[in-house]
Amino acid sequence: MQLPTTQAIESIGSYANGCLEGAKALPLTGKGYQVVRSERKRYFAHSDTISFIQDLALKSEMKLNKQLLIADMSLPQGGRFSHGHSSHQTGLDVDIWLRLLNKPLTEKELKQPYSISLVDKPTSSIRDKQWQPEHFELIKMAAKDERVARIFVNSAIKEKLCEEENRNTEWLRKVRPWWGHSAHMHVRLKCPPEDKNCISQAEPPEGDGCGYEAQSWRVNPTPQKKRAPAPVMPKQCTEMLNTL
Template sequence: MQSPTNQAIESIGSYANGCLEGANALPLTGKGYQVVRSERKRYFAHSDTIHFIQDLAISSEKDLNKQLLIADMSLPQGGRFSHGHSSHQTGLDVDIWLRLLTTPLTKKELKKPYSISLVDKPTTTIKEQYWQPEHFELIKMAAKDERVARIFVNSAIKEKLCEEESKNTEWLRKVRPWWGHSAHMHVRLNCPKENKNCINQAEPPEGDGCGHEAQSWRLNPTPQKKRASAPVMPKQCSEMLNALN
């Protein structure tokens, strides 16, 4: 599907099995951010996600003097990607690269953008030459936003955040370790209250997830791949697709 539906905006189903009515497109450039790899047409989302990105980018530019690079969001009508993600289906997920810039990319640079991994894979430790105080502040800023349900980062990044937070660690509960995610943070928003067909993920476990919980990911550095059949599409998503055919 190349364009959003004309219906009222609504996130339907779960993050990994759903769709998106009436999606909004994030402008490819804005105050404090740029969209990368726009040819993939993965810059659509729920309006809550659009506003979150714009707010975060403005704060990042103002408070951190850093420009953001926005990667995958959702397709024009949500649903499954052909490759790359199992989630991002309801317009409530966004990948934000951890390559932070002081000036925007040029048009030439935008044609071949690249990300930067903050984690040394063989040692599963932070690459200190790339880690910046602004990484800590940006992730904390996003986690403290009440619209945010979770932020997925590499376990080494989670441990680094735990190490650097010396006061209130409550916000770290939202920051969850996950395989990969060494070059970007994956931000997931809560379902909009008015979207009754949207299914929230369960609350994160109690506590800040630091210490043994974060360190335990080092014992299982790669995910165990399981074969699973595709879940049954929510009825509302099937109806949306059938109406277009």
Template sequence: MVLPVSASPWEQVTKPSNQMPQAIGSYANGCLTGAASLPLEGEGYQVLRSQRARYYGHPNAVSFIERLASLSSKQLHTRILIGDMSLPQGGRFSSGHSSHQTGLDIDIWLKLADSELSEQQLAEPSPLSVVDLKQYQLLKRNWDERHFKLVKMAANDQQVARIFVHPVIKEKLCATEGKQDREWLRKVRPWWGHHYHMHVRLKCPEGSTNCKPQAAPPIGDGCGAELASWKPQPKPAAPKVAAVKPKKKKVKVMPVQCQQLLDNS
């Protein structure tokens, strides 16, 4: 593992714990015992930036990736590229996401690898955005009908709780799906930043009694007014007001089990 200068305590842990697999705490404030490591390549997938050692997860996460990758190989005739998962014992990254702490979050790039990537390409990958961020519209030259199929396959997996994509991508998914089969769209949630990858979040596993799930997504496909509300609106000139000091964010208290895990590492 290549450690950043400002490595978090969790990034200094190099091996999973030898306990039973448990996702502990919340997605953005937790840890992971008994993690499994995803092999760096397998049927239908390759792992990006393995030097960062973010290819660990709850065994459910590894199984999900292998299922989706196999489907991608057989049905889409391509490989999926796996970005960040979690650290060997979960916990916080020094850079990037605030989530991915319990071994249940997986970034899957929208860049499809129809041919195998080289070691150099995997170590220093170049993302493929499918959204024109300034114009708030789809980059049609980069959109592949297989993107729709890939997101739908992932959303239809019973272990998946949510999938985050850029609002423009959600718009495209909503427009592409027919009138009958729309239940899976409920899981696909709009979120900024997810224009070159989808962020898959799994449900709390059975047996992980200290795992804190998110509330279920709102009823419906999420394709109406809620999605429209994400579209940037012209802002009127704001009147000048006195500067207000931003409120300090509350420091998250780490679950007791996670602090113990860190102390024993």
């Protein structure tokens, strides 16, 4: 699907099994951010997500003096990517690289962008040379936004955030460890209240998730022998496809 539908904007279904009516395109450059790998056409989203990105980028530029690189959001009509993600289907997910910039990339640099991992894979620990105080502040700003449901990061990043937060840890409840996610944070927004066909994820577990819970993610996952069958697509999404 190369273009959004012309219907009113609505996130339909769940983050990993849904679609998006009336998607909006994030401008490829804006105040405090640039979109990377735009040729993938993954810069579409719900208008709430667009507003969140623009707000966070502006705060990052003003408070942290850092420019953001925005990676995968959603496709023009949401739904499944051909590769790379099982979520990002309803326009409410966005990947933000943790390569924070002092100035925007040049046109030449933007053609061959690269991310930077904050985690040393063999030791599952933070790479001190790459970690910046601004990483802490950026993730905290995102987590404290009322629109945000969850933020997925590598467990080593979660542990580092827990270590550095010595006051109110309530916001850390939203920051969830997940495999990979060492070079970007995956921000997931809540279902908009008016989108009645959007399926919310359960609230994160009680507590800040620090200590044992974060450390338990250091164990490598057991490889799955078989991929689970794809779930049945919501009726509204199949109807979108059938109108083509």
